[in-house]
Amino acid sequence: MLKPKVVVVTVLTIVLSLLPRPGRAQTATGQYEEEAPVGTWNIFGPMGAAGLSLGETVFVRGDDASVLFTNPALLTRLPRLAVSLGGYLQVATFFRYGPVNTGPVSTVGNAGLRTAAADVAALAFRVLGWRVGLGLGLSEVFDRPIVEARYSSPYYLFSFEQDGQLRTLNLSLAREVVAGLSLGLGLNLVSGRWEWKMTDSWSAATITDNRKRNFKGFFLSGGLHWQASDGLSLAAAFRAPYERKADSQSLLRYQAQFADILIQADGQDAFRQPLVLGLGLDWRCLDMFRLAGQISYWNWSSYRASIFGEEQARDFRNVWTAGLGLEYMSTFRLFQQDLDFPFRLGLVYDPQPMGSPRSAYLKFSLGFGLRWQGFRLDMGALIGAEKGSGWDLMANRLALTLTWSSGPGPGKG
């Protein structure tokens, strides 16, 4: 067995050296679309740090209560009571978004955005043989780097801001229907906001363009988990297609000495989200090693975006994403206590849905966990590099999940 202190120091050194660097991160290409989430289009739901560090394999392993967002059947793999809280720091680079590098504003290189948020609060418990999960998660963020440009004239100012987020409230039920086979179903309510502010001002006039929308929607998610043997388990998960609706408002205004012209509109936006199907595998390949894999299918060709009642052109294609992770479990004693210390590595292939340019992210993940009695702390880092757009975007994410659980583990009560 490796010396614990050596392992801890080595892992921490590696993780710290790979932490996201401000200003160098990524997001998907196609950020030209105002509704594109930061990071990637392929977001199944909020995920915990353990899943993230294991190649984003979130369909098959029940590491913490955040699994209710990705495969509710995994609730049966948790102890009798589990509470998880998570947060992240994400740094992403953008090249093309809103007015940036699409016309009026050009950048030298990519623009960086750093966001930090608490993104997971989840509770799982047992009632009469059922497993119940309740969670609130931050699913998507729509922020963009702020633009403030002053041109040659001191009276010329151009500014642009976009921000917003989508939250998911999840209620899940799961049950082990036969020995080793669990089914789960989740009801998800989404809500959120999106806001856009642009100002174009010079000596003669000021144009302001403010828009906002408030999202609402509902979808079903679910899955199954099959413990095929002591060392092998399989899972399947789905997220049903749904329409993310929004009440939207727009105010376009031109102000000059002899003019104050407004075009104000209230409307309905709708973003039809695709069906997502996923398969996962977890295999204890050696005594201390576990291998996890996952593939998922995203029916992006069915995606539709309608803004103020007018359908927008979105040339999207169906994509398959894949993730692979390896976990090494070690145990050591620290301060007279036995600690479980899983160390994880992963790779993710994450193609984006835009028809042109074809673009995909290759992500490398790593992380570790610490388990002591009912407490569990997981930390994961994801380093993503994009190819295909020509802009070499990056997306890095550092996630932390703290879980407290009580009661026996799966299959024990």
Add this chain to the structure above:
Amino acid sequence: MGIKNSPGRIVLCSSFLLVLALPLAVPSLNPQEPEAWQVISLDQKNCSLSRLAGLGLDILKQREGKILVVSSARDRLRLQEAGLPFRQETAFSGRPAAVLSPAGGGINGDYHSYYELEADLKSLESGHPGLAKVLNLGQSLEGRTLYGLKVSANVGVSEPEAQVLFLGCHHAREWISVEVPFLLGKYLLENYLTDSRVRDIVDRSEVWIVPLLNPDGLEYSIHVYRYWRKNRRPNDDGSVGVDLNRNYDYAWGWDDSGSSPDPDSAVYRGPAAFSERETAAVRDLFLRNDFQAMVSYHSFSQVIYYPWGYIRQPVENAARMKTLAAGMAQRIQEVSGTVYRQGQSSLISYMTNGETTDWAFGLYGIPAYTIELEPSNEQQGGFFNAESEILPVFRDNLPAALYLIEDCIDNYVPPSGLAYQAPRRKAREAAIR
């Protein structure tokens, strides 16, 4: 540690107030401070439009014996020196109340988006069989159809009749330039049965309307950046867009002041003449037809321009073109007093090359006009027109358009071998049905 003695407090408070006051006390020394614009009026008895135009003044309207002018401090000084009395129009002083009408048509209000225009054009076609035909003139770079609307009795047949072309929206941000030609087509169709003048025009001519030549740019202007001008061509240097109104192949790239070779410029002329699908569509439309006159609507300035734009040399052999420009300006003014100046583009405005009307006149010899719609200046809205202004601007311009078409009808000489015939009664009856 604190300051307990009174003198110390006084010093501290005084310093604090001084620091706060400093930014307020510093006088502005910047010479680029905006000018104090005022709308003033002059008695029509004391001066003429041409005299005021000669002083370089921005004339707004002429009505009720007054000429309204948007003036800078320098303009007012010039008027004083010229001995022309004026007075400030207090109704225009200060910032006006917001002009607001709830948008019925989405984010761009009552203005047409590409999709709305597509639907409305098709609705005109289906609502007026035999009179209206929507034609696909090509595809934009982003895959949008460039639509043309042909209005004529017996519209399915190409007849020996005067053909007049009205173009709109070379420049994305000039939303009003979509509405005026579209409303012209709608007016002709909806009044065919009830207005004998309209019926005569539609029976004896082919009116071609291309209300939206730059659909990609318009959509970008609606959804991303309101002041976008060019089309959406990705240029080699990473910039976006070609100025469609500098991309025609008459005097294309004549010099770098009338257009720019810099792709980042707002007046980038493109890598070659007719490099853009939109301008190529206009060229092909000319090749398939025999237009007698052309109007390209733009905004803003309240001006009727005619060639040349690429040289300052006065245009020759253009007596009819000049007369028609004056006639159109007069008819616009007769509606509500709105003054549109008129003249040779390069002489009363800035230089342009590779521009639509130079091409149409230079190559085909037809009267060709750029009509810069209302308002007259940035202080009044620039490229913005309130939704409530759409119809008034159209009404101002309608008589000018009808006058131009009628003049073309009157001067039309059919190609040799073809005798002009009024549309057959059968065709008209079919249209009425």
